[in-house]
Amino acid sequence: MIHVQGLRKEFGPNTVLDGINLDVAPGEVVAVVGPSGTGKSTLLRCLNYLEAPTAGTIEIDGLALTAGQETRKQIYAMRQKSTMIFQNFCLFQNKNVLENITLAMEVVQHIPKERAVDQAREILRQIGLLDKQDSYPSTLSGGQQQRVAIGRAMALHTKVMLFDEPTSALDPCLVGEVLSVIQQISQEHNTTMLIVTHEMQFAHDIANRILFLEGGSIVESGAPDEFFYSPKTERAKQFLQYYSMKRYQ
Amino acid sequence: MNFDLSYAIRQFPTILSYTGMTLRIAIVAMVFSVLFSLIITIVRYYRIPVLTPVVNLYIDLFRGTPLLVQLFFIYYGLAQLFPIFVNLSGYAATVIGMTLNTSSYMTEDMRGALESVPRGQVEAGLSVGMTDLQVMRHVILPQAARVAMPVMGNEFISLVKNSSMAFTLGVREIMAEASLLGTSSSNYFECYLDAFIVYFVLSKIITILQNAVERYLNRRGGAVR
């Protein structure tokens, strides 16, 4: 589903992604972990083409773009292959909950308004926010906002969803509701997911594979039990110790 | 001191009746200013090559010179050089001059409003597959418009007041009428007092309307965080 080869991203003199190679199978859920500032967000943003890579090839769902050779049209097409869930939700502040979900359905996918509304309400029912359909984002809790953001992404039925620390801006007591929505999607739909997270328990439970990123490279990649119980690299061991995941070691 | 109150009262309805022309100038210039400012603001926002420096030069020129000079330049100056401008009416010249003048300031308000919309809003729009133009139209502009609302009200009040300069181009609006009546009767004080009151009340009414619109938008759970 995702095939990345030699992905590099430089910001001026800083190399943030240093030749990433990555293959993700359809329906696979990959958790991306690693210390702060190692390029986890940048990796996701490149996949969604919110950042243009400096070098390398990204292929999602059959569409391959090579850095430096993309046309504007291809970039728009690539962005439609995946959707991003942001740390700070980024709901459209001028739209109510229902409109947040239907906007791209109507404008990008040209789904007729009535059908878009029906589908959006079905999604709101699934994420337990049907009663909030007329509310504006600023009146919702963080957890509710993030669930709407996930609903906005679900509505587009992209094969890939990218989560950039979906719970780290939330009060601890609101984390659970968001994680369970993500879990629900991964079980009910066969969505391919890349999830950047600092919630190690969640990463362990939801992912088929853990990707450990450091210094812009993939340092270790393995099944959750393998990664958490018997990490192979010294860097990963240190990182897990730092998270005091003793019970997994 | 000879103040003829009854003359002031008698002439008030006449002067008041020219409010229509004053408002017409202000409203038409406002509509053109908003459209024109929007275009040049978008040129600057996306830093469109070639056009951006041209727009910046225009802004510099129109901010650095008085409105009255601009109006004379357009009405009397251009007609001398370019024959097509000879048929330009005083009213049209006023609207053009005031549009160009107001836009050179309004674009800055609009730019501030656009930049007040967080970058995340743009990225969220792009991420769900919208084009830059769609993001601009459905996400950025509505939020920016909400932010720019109060300033736009003030710009409109300025236009109403500045439209008084149209009388120098022979347009008959409040100020022109007050001047004419004042000169013919030598009751300058009475006539300008009437004009004074009309302009003041107009400004007040617009401010009240502006506040009402604000309150309405706030109730609708508007975009301002």
Ligand SMILES: Nc1ncnc2c1ncn2[C@@H]1O[C@H](COP(=O)(O)OP(=O)(O)OP(=O)(O)O)[C@@H](O)[C@H]1O
């Ligand atoms: N737009 C940008 N311009 C310049 N440098 C950037 C930009 N975006 C990110 N960086 C730099 O790239 C590096 C990696 O950033 P990134 O946000 O991908 O890290 P991260 O792994 O997501 O970290 P965190 O866990 O803190 O979110 C950082 O050093 C950051 O300062």
Ligand SMILES: [Mg+2]
């Ligand atoms: Mg990050």
